[in-house]
Amino acid sequence: MDTGELIKKCVAKNPEAWREFIERYEDIVARSVRNKLSKLGAKFPRDEFHDIVQEIFLMIWENNRLAGLRDIRVLKNWLIMVALNKTSNYCRRRANTKPPGTVSFDEHVNSEGMLVSPESVIPNGEPDAGDIFESRELRAVVKKATDSLDHRQQLAFKLYVYERLRLKDIAAIMNIPANTAATLVRRARIEVRKKIDKYSERNTRE
């Protein structure tokens, strides 16, 4: 069955069409869920993993989310996005509904039976207030510098620096040639560096 026709039938809540839709897209949804879980560092039992996948399809069915899709070309990307969002929501919900009396592996219990955070158990060289202030100030300078960039430069720069994407991938996401993406990132870097240099010059003078 053609995808457009399948979607139309799914919107009309045809059970046969839904069976085919799930069969066709179950793999991609499952892979998206697995990807998100591994990114979050969460390990769920197989049953729970299947629960998440089922919940995603159920949510699409119940809210008739496919009716809102105007372009079939975006279907796959849309499904991945829905799966990623739903998985992170599920993890958030699960973390908030921790059964009472359970102790996480990340938490420690001291000799009095009181919960203490791992940071207090592991000795660490805490930075002094000056360092914290300076790093905060520097972060503010970087933020100001990136905010002042042209919107395309800003997006390319942030995808490159924060999301650690390759220039080729940035070009694909922004739908521009790879050379343009490289130019955008290079110019943005120069701009940001100028602002940071100005800040450090001012600091050394003070």
Add this chain to the structure above:
Amino acid sequence: MNNRICPSEELLSAYLTGCLDPELRKHTEKHLGVCTECRRLIAETYEVFQKDRAREKNKALFGRIKKDVWLVGACVSFIVSFLFPKYFAQFLVGCFILSIKWIIDSKTTKMLITIYESCKRDDKNEPDKNHSHSDKHY
């Protein structure tokens, strides 16, 4: 989330697919520049999509190899025949058999065989037809 309304998943996926009009595209890019969550979502979606694409490509490649398994076998046998001169003839015979198997198995050959068989059948039926026609005539 930031203090601004994030675009819908449909809009973001349309941006990623490259089917947004320029004005909407500009607005979405502006938002992606400042919203960490949406930017991360876009990056992750792209990553999963690319992985899926690569998987599909691999699947198609394996499918093709599977389809031409006899040809691959024949090529391997041919190459190996030069590597082991002692068994040159054996490997060459193996290569020959596998190539014949590949030729017989290929779709075009199957189609040609079907056409040939149907032609043969027609040839057999034709004299009978002529005969009956002549009978009627006389």
